Structure formats: C-alpha cells, structure tokens
Amino acid sequence: MNDKNKNNMGPKMPPNILYYLAVAILVTMLINSLLSFMNSSGTSKEIKYNEFIQMVQEGKIDTVEIQSDRLIGYPKAAEPTEPAPTQDPLASMFDQSKAAAADPKLDKFYTGYIYDEKLLETLNASGVAYSTPVNDRNPIVDLFLTWILPILLIYGASMILLNSLSKRMGGGKGGFMSFGQSNAKVYVEKKTGITFDDVAGQEEAKESLMEIVDFLHNPEKYMDIGAKQPKGALLVGPPGTGKTLLAKAVAGEANVAFFSLSGSDFVEMFVGVGASRVRDLFKQANQMAPCIIFIDEIDAIGKSRDGQIGGNDEREQTLNQLLSEMDGFDSSKGVVILAATNRPEILDRALLRPGRFDRRIIVERPDLKGREDILKVHVKKVKMSTKVDLKKIALATSGAAGADLANIVNEAALRAVRMSRMEVSQEDMMEAVEVIVAGKEKKDRIMTEKEKRIVAFHEVGHALASARQKNTQPVQKITIVPRTMGALGYVMQMPEEEHYLMTKDEMLDEITVNMAGRAAEEIVFSLQTTGAANDISNATKMARNMVALYGMSDKFGMMALSSIENQYLDGRQVSQVSSVTEADIDKAVNEIIDGCYKKAKGILEANRTELAEIAEFLIQKETITGEEFMEILAKYPNEAKPLF
Ligand code: ADP
Ligand code: MG
Ligand code: ZN
Numbered sequence: 001m002n003d004k005n006k007n008n009m010g011p012k013m014p015p016n017i018l019y020y021l022a023v024a025i026l027v028t029m030l031i032n033s034l035l036s037f038m039n040s041s042g043t044s045k046e047i048k049y050n051e052f053i054q055m056v057q058e059g060k061i062d063t064v065e066i067q068s069d070r071l072i073g074y075p076k077a078a079e080p081t082e083p084a085p086t087q088d089p090l091a092s093m094f095d096q097s098k099a100a101a102a103d104p105k106l107d108k109f110y111t112g113y114i115y116d117e118k119l120l121e122t123l124n125a126s127g128v129a130y131s132t133p134v135n136d137r138n139p140i141v142d143l144f145l146t147w148i149l150p151i152l153l154i155y156g157a158s159m160i161l162l163n164s165l166s167k168r169m170g171g172g173k174g175g176f177m178s179f180g181q182s183n184a185k186v187y188v189e190k191k192t193g194i195t196f197d198d199v200a201g202q203e204e205a206k207e208s209l210m211e212i213v214d215f216l217h218n219p220e221k222y223m224d225i226g227a228k229q230p231k232g233a234l235l236v237g238p239p240g241t242g243k244t245l246l247a248k249a250v251a252g253e254a255n256v257a258f259f260s261l262s263g264s265d266f267v268e269m270f271v272g273v274g275a276s277r278v279r280d281l282f283k284q285a286n287q288m289a290p291c292i293i294f295i296d297e298i299d300a301i302g303k304s305r306d307g308q309i310g311g312n313d314e315r316e317q318t319l320n321q322l323l324s325e326m327d328g329f330d331s332s333k334g335v336v337i338l339a340a341t342n343r344p345e346i347l348d349r350a351l352l353r354p355g356r357f358d359r360r361i362i363v364e365r366p367d368l369k370g371r372e373d374i375l376k377v378h379v380k381k382v383k384m385s386t387k388v389d390l391k392k393i394a395l396a397t398s399g400a401a402g403a404d405l406a407n408i409v410n411e412a413a414l415r416a417v418r419m420s421r422m423e424v425s426q427e428d429m430m431e432a433v434e435v436i437v438a439g440k441e442k443k444d445r446i447m448t449e450k451e452k453r454i455v456a457f458h459e460v461g462h463a464l465a466s467a468r469q470k471n472t473q474p475v476q477k478i479t480i481v482p483r484t485m486g487a488l489g490y491v492m493q494m495p496e497e498e499h500y501l502m503t504k505d506e507m508l509d510e511i512t513v514n515m516a517g518r519a520a521e522e523i524v525f526s527l528q529t530t531g532a533a534n535d536i537s538n539a540t541k542m543a544r545n546m547v548a549l550y551g552m553s554d555k556f557g558m559m560a561l562s563s564i565e566n567q568y569l570d571g572r573q574v575s576q577v578s579s580v581t582e583a584d585i586d587k588a589v590n591e592i593i594d595g596c597y598k599k600a601k602g603i604l605e606a607n608r609t610e611l612a613e614i615a616e617f618l619i620q621k622e623t624i625t626g627e628e629f630m631e632i633l634a635k636y637p638n639e640a641k642p643l644f
Contacts, residue, residue: 020160024153031145044072044108052111053119056126064123064130066113073109192248192258199242199249200377201370201402208233208361209250212336216254216290219334230359231326232337234298234352236344237363238568240403243340246363247294250338257291259284263300266318274301274318282325290334298339302347319348326356342568365401368394368498374402378409383423393429396476396494400436408432434492439485447488452619454521455480455489458531460615461520461604462491465513467633468603471506472513475630479623488531504552507542508596514539515593516600520611523604543592544585548573553588561585610636 047055052073055061065072123130196206215222215229222229235243251258259281266274285293295301301318329335339357341347351357366374371394379390397405409424411432416424447455459478466472473493480489518532551558561581562573575582604611614632618624 021157024150024157027153028150031149035145044110047109047111049111049114049116052109053122055109056122056128059126061109061126061128064128066130066132068113070110070113073111074107075109192252194245194248194252196249196253198377199245200373201366202242202246202363205235205246205361205363206249208359209246210253212338213250213254216256216292216334216336219290219332223332229331229336231329231331231355232339232357233359233361234344234347234357235338235340235361235363236568237342238365238401239342240401241363241365242402243342243363244296245402246361247292247296247338247340250336251292251294254290254292256334257288258294259288259291260294260296263295263297263302266301267315272314272317274314275321278318278321278325282329285335286329286333291336293335293337295337295339297341298351299341299343299346302339302341302351304346304348319351323350323356343566344568345565365399366405367500368398371397371400371405374405375409378406379424382409382413385423385425388424388426388429392426392494393433395496395498396430396433396492398495398498404436408436411435434483438483438487438490440483442482442484445482447482451488452480453615454525454527454529455531456615456618457520457524457611458517458529459489459491460611460618461516461518461600462513462535463614463629464607464611464633465516465519465600465603466491466493467630468607469509469512471503471509475626477623477625478618478629480618481622487534504546504550507546507552508592511539511542511593511596512600512603514542515597516604519597519600519604523601523608524611539593539596540589543589543596544573546592547585547588548575553592555584555588607636 049071052061052071055073055075056064060075061073062076063074065074120130196210199206212229212233219229235246237243247260248258261281266277281293285291301315301322303315303319326337337357344360352360368391372390375390375393379388393408397408400408408429409432412424412428415428415431416422419428421428459480463475463478466475473495475491476494477492478489479492482488483490514535517535518528521527521529521532546552547556548561549564551560561577562575565572565574577585610633614624614629617628617632621628
C-alpha cells in the first residue's frame with residue numbers, strides 16, 4: 001500500500017538483450033560463411049561424377065583436389081586437346097563437357113565425392129596431379145573463430161539477461177557482474193515525516209516504542225546502568241491497525257535513518273539471493289547506525305521451518321542468514337530491528353527467542369476512545385462541520401481498525417464533494433459508515449411491490465424483536481433501500497456504550513433478533529425467502545461459538561471443543577474433537593437456534609399490530625430512524641423497555 005520505495009521495473013524483457021542475441025547469431029553466421037568462402041573461391045560448376053571421371057580420362061583436367069565431400073577439378077588451360085583414348089558410349093555427354101570445358105569463365109569443376117576404389121588408379125593413369133587440402137590457417141585462430149568467439153558472445157548475452165532479471169526482481173544498481181546483490185540503500189527513507197501524533201488509539205504500543213526511541217537518543221543512559229536494549233521488537237496485530245504506521249513513527253521520532261523492507265522482498269526465485277540481501281542490509285545498517293531496520297510482513301520469511309513437506313531452501317537460507325545477522329550485531333551501536341506481522345503463530349520459534357525479537361508489541365483493534373482519537377487524527381485533513389459528533393461515529397464502528405476509520409473519513413469527504421458541500425457533515429460520516437459496512441445504496445434496483453412488503457416486514461421483525469427484549473442494542477435506523485453488497489434492507493443498531501464482554505443472555509437475544517426476520521415472513525406471509533441467508537449464517541456462527549468456545553451449553557459444559565487459529569486474520573476455528581462429538585455439537589447448536597426461533601415467533605405474534613403499522617410506515621418512507629420507530633412503538637405499551 002505504501003511501498004513507495006520499491007523499484008518498479010516493468011515485466012517486459014529489456015530490448016537490448018534481443019538486439020544483442022540477434023547480433024551474436026549474425027556474427028557467428030558471418031564468420032562461418034566467411035570460412036567456407038575462403039575454402040572455395042573462384043567460379044565453379046557442378047557436374048556429374050561420371051562426367052568428371054570422363055574429363056579426367058580425356059586429359060581435360062590438370063589437377064584434382066580431393067575434399068571430404070567433393071572432388072574439385074582444375075581444367076587445363078584452354079588449349080586444343082587430343083581426343084580421348086577410351087571409347088565413350090555417351091557421346092552427348094562428351095559434347096556437353098567439352099562445351100563446359102571450353103567456357104573461359106569457368107576455372108574449376110566439382111562433383112560430389114562417391115566412394116570409388118578406382119579413383120586414384122584412374123587419376124594416376126591419366127597423369128593428373130591430385131592432392132587433398134592442407135589447412136594452412138593457424139589452428140588456434142581457427143579454434144578461436146569457430147568455438148571460442150561464439151561461446152563468448154552467447155555467454156555475454158546470457159550474462160546481460162541474468163543481470164537484467166536480477167535487477168527486475170528488486171535489486172539495486174546491479175552492475176554487469178553483480179547478479180544477486182541488492183543495494184539496500186534503495187530502501188532507506190531518511191525522513192518518514194510521521195510522528196507518534198499521527199498514530200492514535202495505540203497508547204500501550206506507543207509507550208513500548210517510546211523506550212526504543214529514547215535509547216536511540218541517549219544510549220549512554222542505558223549503558224551506564226548496564227541495561228541492554230532489546231535487539232528487536234515484533235509488532236503483532238490484525239491488518240490495518242497501524243503497525244506499519246507505528247514503525248514509521250518510531251523512525252520519525254528518533255530522527256534516524258529508516259531501512260524499510262517487506263518480507264516478500266527477500267523471497268526470490270534464486271536460492272541465495274534473499275540471504276545476500278539480508279547480509280547487505282545489515283552491512284549498510286551498521287554503517288549508518290544509529291538506525292532502524294523495519295521488516296514488514298515478516299511471516300513471508302519467518303515461517304516456521306518444521307512441519308513442511310519439501311521445505312523451501314531459499315526461504316530457509318534467508319531466515320538462517322537473518323538469525324545469524326541478528327546474533328552478530330551489537331545493539332549498543334544503535335541498530336534496532338522492528339518487524340510486523342499478523343500471523344505470529346506461524347513464525348519460527350528461533351526468531352522469537354530472547355536476543356532476537358524478544359519484545360512483542362500488540363497492536364489491537366482500537367476501543368471506543370481509540371476509534372474516536374483515530375477519527376480525530378484523520379478529520380484534521382478534511383474540512384469538517386463543527387457539529388460532527390465523532391463519538392457517535394466511533395460508537396457505530398465497533399470492531400473497525402484504523403485503516404477502516406481513515407477510509408470512512410475519506411468516503412465522507414467524497415460524499416460531501418458529490419453533494420457539492422463545502423464541509424463534511426454528520427450525515428456524510430454516518431452514510432460513509434454504512435457504505436463501508438453494507439456497500440453503496442442501489443437506488444436503481446426496482447423491487448416489486450410484493451418483495452418490498454416482504455423485506456419491510458422482515459426488517460421490522462428484526463427491529464421489534466430487538467426492542468421487545470432486554471439485552472439488546474437500540475435500533476438506530478431501518479431501511480429497505482437495497483445496498484450493493486447484497487442486503488435488500490437492514491436494521492442498524494448502535495450500542496450506547498462499548499462492551500468487552502457478552503453474556504449468554506445477550507447472545508441468545510441476539511440470535512433471536514436474527515431469527516425474527518424469517519419469523520416475520522412466516523407469520524405474515526406464510527413464506528420462506530432467501531433474504532434470511534445472512535441472518536441464519538450469523539445466528540449459527542454465534543450459537544456454535546456458544547457451544548464450542550464459550551462453554552455455554554448444558555450438554556458439554558465448559559469443555560473446549562475447538563480452538564482459534566489465525567486470531568488476527570480470519571479467526572478460523574479448528575475442531576478439537578472426534579467426529580462423533582462433532583455430531584453432538586451440531587445437535588446442540590441446532591437446539592439453541594430452534595429455541596431462539598420459537599421465541600422470535602412468540603414475540604412477533606404478541607406484537608402483530610405494531611409489526612403491521614411500522615412495516616406500512618417503512619414501505620411508504622423506505623428509511624425510518626430509530627426515533628420514528630420508537631414513537632410508533634410507544635403507542636403500544638406492551639412490555640416495551642425504554643430505549644433512549
Ligand atoms: P498495518 O497494521 O496493516 O500495517 P497500516 O499501518 O499500514 O496498517 O495502516 C494503514 C493506514 O490506516 C495508515 O496509513 C493510517 O492512515 C491508518 N491507520 C491505521 N491505524 C491507525 C492509527 N492507530 N492511527 C491513525 N491512523 C491509523
Ligand atoms: Mg502493514
Ligand atoms: Zn434479516
């Protein structure tokens with residue numbers, strides 16, 4: 001995303017290699033034809049073998065040169081010759097060869113060599129001088145021209161090819177013979193221009209990193225007391241929470257050189273290139289100390305070495321080089337290594353041991369206050385109405401990472417421009433949140449009247465189930481305007497404050513709210529539609545977690561049935577039990593969902609009139625606010641709980 005310091009070579013082959021290859025081939029061909037031309041100069045004519053022998057016998061030929069593949073005859077000077085002593089059955093042939101021999105322009109004949117025992121005999125008998133050519137060229141020159149020169153040319157071409165390949169794959173200057181070396185200087189950013197003020201909501205991480213900055217400023221303070229600075233710190237957390245940003249901020253605060261590489265920069269097709277890059281990097285960093293080396297996405301090289309089929313030589317070599325470089329350098333010189341990853345569980349243990357990345361800094365998704373602070377950082381860059389309530393936005397974006405919040409502010413600014421407004425309003429911000437969550441409004445999608453009714457009752461079903469239960473979040477907005485990410489309508493709920501724990505009752509109530517959409521379809525229209533797919537998937541996930549992760553089922557009690565992998569990415573669950581137990585889990589999950597569905601149906605049946613009135617109002621207005629919803633509901637003093 002922000003790798004502005006990358007080399008960007010195009011994927012196409014540099015044209016000079018093709019030229020070079022073409023020239024090399026041409027030169028070789030030229031040399032060869034030159035050589036054969038030297039062997040055979042003068043005008044010549046090909047004739048039949050028997051004609052040739054006949055001419056010899058007739059004494060028309062002066063000398064014969066016997067070559068490996070041909071016989072060359074040099075005719076006598078054009079003087080009248082005696083008739084041949086032998087009888088010739090082919091008179092016409094005789095005439096022809098005579099005519100040929102008389103041609104003054106021709107100075108030799110040749111014919112293909114046929115194995116002929118009598119050849120020498122015939123030549124001797126006719127008194128023709130014969131010989132076979134002696135190569136009078138220097139054999140060394142010959143060898144050079146036919147072998148060494150072409151080899152040199154082809155070697156040169158391939159060196160240029162390899163060289164440009166290595167350059168394309170992220171190396172630096174790459175001279176003619178420097179294949180495989182990188183120039184880590186490419187990656188130095190002297191000033192990142194980012195400080196800790198640009199990073200919000202990560203106070204603990206900042207505190208840990210502050211110490212590193214302090215060390216780079218006054219190392220003596222630490223050395224006097226005999227404290228060693230940690231060599232490396234590993235920033236761990238989900239994507240978009242500001243790990244890269246924090247590393248840049250450290251460099252900005254410490255005001256030292258910043259070497260920034262991504263783990264994938266080391267991973268090469270050629271074994272040994274990555275390792276030599278690591279070596280180069282550390283060499284240069286040592287020269288520029290104090291400085292910071294930052295390896296982003298370190299999991300690309302730091303993957304655990306064991307448990308792999310086949311393994312990956314290149315990555316292992318690179319990792320080994322990194323390990324030994326980290327051992328080899330002296331942190332008192334002021335070189336600090338930072339690395340970032342969102343998959344710490346796959347890192348090789350050797351990387352994590354004391355003396356290497358011994359400090360782990362967790363960069364979690366921000367909490368409510370953190371989100372508000374991050375929004376504050378980002379709204380500084382846009383013109384914002386003073387009436388905007390950032391706390392409300394922060395409340396509506398539970399679970400969002402810093403990158404999402406930056407995105408929301410930008411979306412809001414774009415919307416303000418679209419609406420030709422001079423500043424960003426609260427409405428822009430709320431709409432941006434929805435765009436991030438559900439996609440853009442799809443006003444041009446025309447639903448039939450019937451579909452619209454079904455969607456309206458479905459959504460009001462959700463809202464009512466939420467309002468009529470105790471452990472739920474207040475309804476913020478109900479809409480039946482379709483969105484690009486698939487929703488035909490939805491209910492937006494917003495917590496009044498942020499929770500870090502969820503009780504079993506809250507979870508059950510939420511599953512019930514999810515079930516209420518389908519319940520409304522059934523009660524009002526006696527229908528089941530595909531619109532409930534998302535609700536069903538959410539409810540099932542939650543019920544499964546209750547059983548398998550949180551020990552909230554009667555059947556299994558507090559037994560761990562699955563574990564979480566990749567906690568900073570997709571948080572995938574891996575089952576820990578046999579397939580027999582698996583079937584029981586499914587049953588338990590089903591029971592929870594079933595119970596909640598019955599409860600949802602009960603609630604809606606008890607609130608049939610409210611359901612109809614609010615749904616009709618929604619069909620007419622397409623989007624209603626939580627206040628409008630509560631106003632109608634207040635007319636029916638069921639067991640309604642006060643919401644605002
Ligand atoms: P990652 O953790 O994946 O490395 P980045 O550091 O690249 O995330 O964050 C991407 C962008 O998101 C940053 O450039 C910044 O604009 C924004 N961002 C993320 N976290 C924060 C934060 N804590 N404070 C301010 N902005 C943040
Ligand atoms: Mg990053
Ligand atoms: Zn629904």
